[in-house]
Structure formats: C-alpha cells, structure tokens
Amino acid sequence: MEYYTVVAESYDAAVKKAQELYGNGIRIHSRRDFTTHGGLFTKRMPRCEIVCYLASTKKESGKTGEKDISEFEKEARTPDPDSLSREERLNTESYRDKPLLPEAESLLVANHITDPLKAKLIEAFPDNGDVSMILSERLLKTVGIAYQGQIHPKHFVVFIGPTGSGKTTTLAKVAYMFKKTGRKVAIVTLDSYRTGAYEQVGAFGSALSIPVALAGAEDELLSAVERFASFDMIFIDTMGLSPKDKELNLRLKGLLSLLDMSQSDYVLTVPASMKEEDIMEQFASYSEYSPSSLAVTKLDETETIGNVLSFSYKVEVPILFFTDGQKVPDDIAKASGSVVLEHMKGFGLDMRRFRAQVSLE
Ligand SMILES: Nc1nc2c(ncn2[C@@H]2O[C@H](COP(=O)(O)OP(=O)(O)O)[C@@H](O)[C@H]2O)c(=O)[nH]1
Ligand SMILES: [Mg+2]
Structure with missing residues (x-):
C-alpha cells in the first residue's frame, strides 16, 4: 500500500488538500500536529501533517464522507493535540518539515x-x-580566546593597529586592569609623531597613577626600558602605520626591533564596527608584526561581532579583550565565551x- 504525506496549516486543510491530490478514497493513517520552529525572520506556525493511503481502487471513486475519515483517524498514531497535556504536546513538536x-x-x-x-x-x-x-x-x-595573555602576560605588551582604532584608550584600560591584580605596570609611548598623542597617554597615566615615558627615538626607548626594568609589565603604545609615510613605518619597526620578541605580546586593535574585508586589509599591513592576540574595540557601536570572529578564526589570532565604550578604565572586559554570545544577534x-x-x- 502506498502512503502519502500531506502538510497544511490545520487538520481540515490537510484532509482537503489530500482529497484534492489523491481523491475522496483516501484514509487517514496518522496525524501529527506540530509548530514550525521560528527563526530570526520567521514566526512559529502551527502545522498538521497527515499520512494517508487509498483504501482500495474500488472505493477511490466512491464518495467518502467526513464520518469515514474521522473513523479512520481513530487509528491514527498521534491524537488530536487538544486532548494532550502541555508536556505531551511539546513532545510532539517536530521540525521535520523545515530543515x-x-x-x-x-x-x-x-x-x-x-x-x-x-x-x-x-x-x-x-x-x-x-x-x-x-x-x-x-x-x-x-x-579563540587568548586566555594565556590574560593570565600569564609577557613583560612587553605592544599595541598595534590603525589610527583611531582605540590603541591608546584600550592600552590604558588594560594596564589598569593588570595594575589592579597587583602587578607593577608602566606605559611607554612611541607616538611622538601625532599632536597631542603624548598628552593623551600622559593624562591617562596620571589619572590611573601609572608612570608614562615618551620614546620617539631608539636611545629614549632603551633608557625607558631600563628605567622600568624592575616593573612586571611595560605597555608600549604605538602610532598607526601610514600607507604614505614609509619613513614613519620604518621608524616604528626599528624601535620595536629593540624589544625582546620572546618577551613581547603584540596586540592588534580591531574595531568591531569595521567590515571584515576592511579588517583583512588592515591586518595585511600589520601581519609583519605577527600579532599574538586581538583587542576588539567599540562593541558599543555594533550589533554583532560575527565579522571579527570570522577574521579571528581565519587568521588564527585569538581575542584577548573587548571594549565597549570610551570610559577609561571601566569600559573593558576580558574576552570570554559569554561576552562573545552576548554580542551575537539571535544567539540565545x-x-x-x-x-x-x-x-x-
Ligand atoms: N565608542 C567607543 N569609542 C572608543 C572605544 N575605544 C576607544 N574609543 C574612542 O576612539 C577614539 C580613538 O581612540 P584612541 O585610543 O585614541 O585610538 P588610537 O589612535 O588607536 O590610539 C577615541 O575617541 C576613543 O575615545 C570603545 O570601546 N567604544
Ligand atoms: Mg593612540
């Protein structure tokens, strides 16, 4: 015997549809009521699925009244949901009609x-x-979460990334976070180039009681490193690379080459509001510094961080911190699974x- 499955928005509509498709000789073998699984853009909808068969070829042309159908329905495996308890009803829900x-x-x-x-x-x-x-x-x-960098940070933590991505602000927040754990921290800024750059980092330093040194040249960097030799961590603030100013890029490279690589974590700041292809493009110019982790900034300016997660996965660089506002030192959180999920649309x-x-x- 051949069975046919018909799905419609109600039982009556399903029977009607089956009769239209296979004639009045159909018999109901089973009935299943369920609700479609609502998605991001779709509502949950009631559905009734009936499995039917043709009683016999003789009867196929004969008239089959409603009475006949309800009689056969008594044998159906799934009863009418109105007769079920709430729990039983939930158990009959299935998403089979919607992959x-x-x-x-x-x-x-x-x-x-x-x-x-x-x-x-x-x-x-x-x-x-x-x-x-x-x-x-x-x-x-x-x-990828950079737990290692959160728990066992290296002596030098260098912030790299495009101008305006939040390097200086995030560095101040992170330095303060480690200071609160009892570590002795200092800040050295290599950004002697931009107007007001030193003043900005100096203001954060004095507000947070963290010593700050400016090192625009190699000898200044070496003496700053020596001055803070007994400190647990030295946070290095940098200027953004410039596509036009090759000399500036070389200067930055020369300065950073003075630091012991094995003692350095390079943190790339990535604004969450940036499109993934733009992040990729930016990353290409910073990839020569081999960033070991990401500081994802400006979470408050975007609805979802899927772009950053896709980027992080693609380049295999884990996330260290998230920032979600301009307030120093408050608007920062260590990267974690729950923070990631909180910033995904529709991920309950x-x-x-x-x-x-x-x-x-
Ligand atoms: N809304 C928002 N703004 C931020 C965040 N982090 C930094 N900013 C702002 O972005 C701008 C550039 O930050 P800055 O640290 O100077 O970037 P840098 O040029 O990479 O050092 C400043 O106005 C910051 O206050 C953040 O998490 N959310
Ligand atoms: Mg800066």
Missing part, C-alpha cells in the same frame, strides 16, 4: 559570519534541535541548560 541548516545559515549570515568559520559551524548540522543553542555551543568551542545563551550540558561532559 535546520538553512535557518542556521541565515542566522550566521545575519551575524556577518563568513567562511571558513561559517562552514565549521554548520558542519554535519543535526536535523533537529534548537538552532541558536546548537550554534552557540559550537561557537563557544570554536572561538541559556546558561542553565548550558551549564547542565557542560557538567555532563
């Missing part, structure tokens, strides 16, 4: 997540479950369920 993969993809696209991170997150995507939960868990396992972090799952592993 999850397209929904997962549109959620990632809406968050500006691109390949190869996108491909990684949808790899062998399951047929059922909660899309945002599945993606959240996968993202938590995939995103159900902490209770998440913890339960983690403890089961």
Whole structure:
C-alpha cells in the first residue's frame, strides 16, 4: 500500500488538500500536529501533517464522507493535540518539515559570519534541535580566546593597529586592569609623531597613577626600558602605520626591533564596527608584526561581532579583550565565551541548560 504525506496549516486543510491530490478514497493513517520552529525572520506556525493511503481502487471513486475519515483517524498514531497535556504536546513538536541548516545559515549570515568559520559551524548540522543553542555551543568551542595573555602576560605588551582604532584608550584600560591584580605596570609611548598623542597617554597615566615615558627615538626607548626594568609589565603604545609615510613605518619597526620578541605580546586593535574585508586589509599591513592576540574595540557601536570572529578564526589570532565604550578604565572586559554570545544577534545563551550540558561532559 502506498502512503502519502500531506502538510497544511490545520487538520481540515490537510484532509482537503489530500482529497484534492489523491481523491475522496483516501484514509487517514496518522496525524501529527506540530509548530514550525521560528527563526530570526520567521514566526512559529502551527502545522498538521497527515499520512494517508487509498483504501482500495474500488472505493477511490466512491464518495467518502467526513464520518469515514474521522473513523479512520481513530487509528491514527498521534491524537488530536487538544486532548494532550502541555508536556505531551511539546513532545510532539517536530521540525521535520523545515530543515535546520538553512535557518542556521541565515542566522550566521545575519551575524556577518563568513567562511571558513561559517562552514565549521554548520558542519554535519543535526536535523533537529534548537538552532541558536546548537550554534552557540559550537561557537563557544570554536572561538579563540587568548586566555594565556590574560593570565600569564609577557613583560612587553605592544599595541598595534590603525589610527583611531582605540590603541591608546584600550592600552590604558588594560594596564589598569593588570595594575589592579597587583602587578607593577608602566606605559611607554612611541607616538611622538601625532599632536597631542603624548598628552593623551600622559593624562591617562596620571589619572590611573601609572608612570608614562615618551620614546620617539631608539636611545629614549632603551633608557625607558631600563628605567622600568624592575616593573612586571611595560605597555608600549604605538602610532598607526601610514600607507604614505614609509619613513614613519620604518621608524616604528626599528624601535620595536629593540624589544625582546620572546618577551613581547603584540596586540592588534580591531574595531568591531569595521567590515571584515576592511579588517583583512588592515591586518595585511600589520601581519609583519605577527600579532599574538586581538583587542576588539567599540562593541558599543555594533550589533554583532560575527565579522571579527570570522577574521579571528581565519587568521588564527585569538581575542584577548573587548571594549565597549570610551570610559577609561571601566569600559573593558576580558574576552570570554559569554561576552562573545552576548554580542551575537539571535544567539540565545541559556546558561542553565548550558551549564547542565557542560557538567555532563
Ligand atoms: N565608542 C567607543 N569609542 C572608543 C572605544 N575605544 C576607544 N574609543 C574612542 O576612539 C577614539 C580613538 O581612540 P584612541 O585610543 O585614541 O585610538 P588610537 O589612535 O588607536 O590610539 C577615541 O575617541 C576613543 O575615545 C570603545 O570601546 N567604544
Ligand atoms: Mg593612540
């Protein structure tokens, strides 16, 4: 016997549709009521799926009244949902009519997540479950967080990145964060070039009681490093590279070459509001410094950080800090899975369920 499956918005509509398609001789084998899984752009919708068959070729042309159909429906595997308890009803919900993969993809696209991170997150995507939960868990396992730099920072922490990306502001916040952990910290700025650059960092230094030195030339840098030799950490502020000023770029390179590379962490500041292709372009000019981590700035200016996560995954550079405002030293947080999820559109972090799952592993 051949079975046919018909789905419509209600039971009556499904029977009508089946009769239109297969004639009045159909018999209902089973009925299943469910709700489609709402997505970022779609609402949850009630649906009724019936599985039917043709009773016999003789009857096929005969008239089948409503009574006949309801009689056969008694044998249906799934009862009318109105007769079920709420829990039973939830258990009958299924997303079989709507594959999850397209929904997962549109959620990632809406968050500006691109390949190869996108491909990684949808790899062998399951047929059922909660899309945002599945993606959240996968993202938590995939995103690179620079825990090493947060816990065991190196002696020199050098901030590099384009002008205006938030280097100086973030450096001051980070220096203060480490100062609060009891470390002795100092700031050295190599930016003798921009007007007001030293004044800006000097003002942060005095507000936060952190000593600041200006080192525009090699001998000044060497003496500053010597002056702060007994300090736990020296934060190095730099000027942004200039596509036009080759001499300035060479000067920066020459100065940084004086620092012991094995004792240096290079942090690239990346504004979260920047498009991924622009970040990629900027990164190309800073890649010669081999940044070991990212400080993602200006989270307050964007809805999602998928662009930055895609970039971080592509270039294999983990995230160290997030900043979300201009206030020094307050507007900063260590990078972590929960901060990442908080800044993704439509990624619901159900902490209770998440913890339960983690403890089961
Ligand atoms: N909204 C917002 N502005 C920021 C953030 N971080 C830095 N800024 C602002 O961005 C501008 C450039 O910052 P600055 O640290 O001088 O950048 P630099 O040129 O890379 O050193 C300043 O006006 C900062 O106050 C942030 O997290 N959110
Ligand atoms: Mg600066």
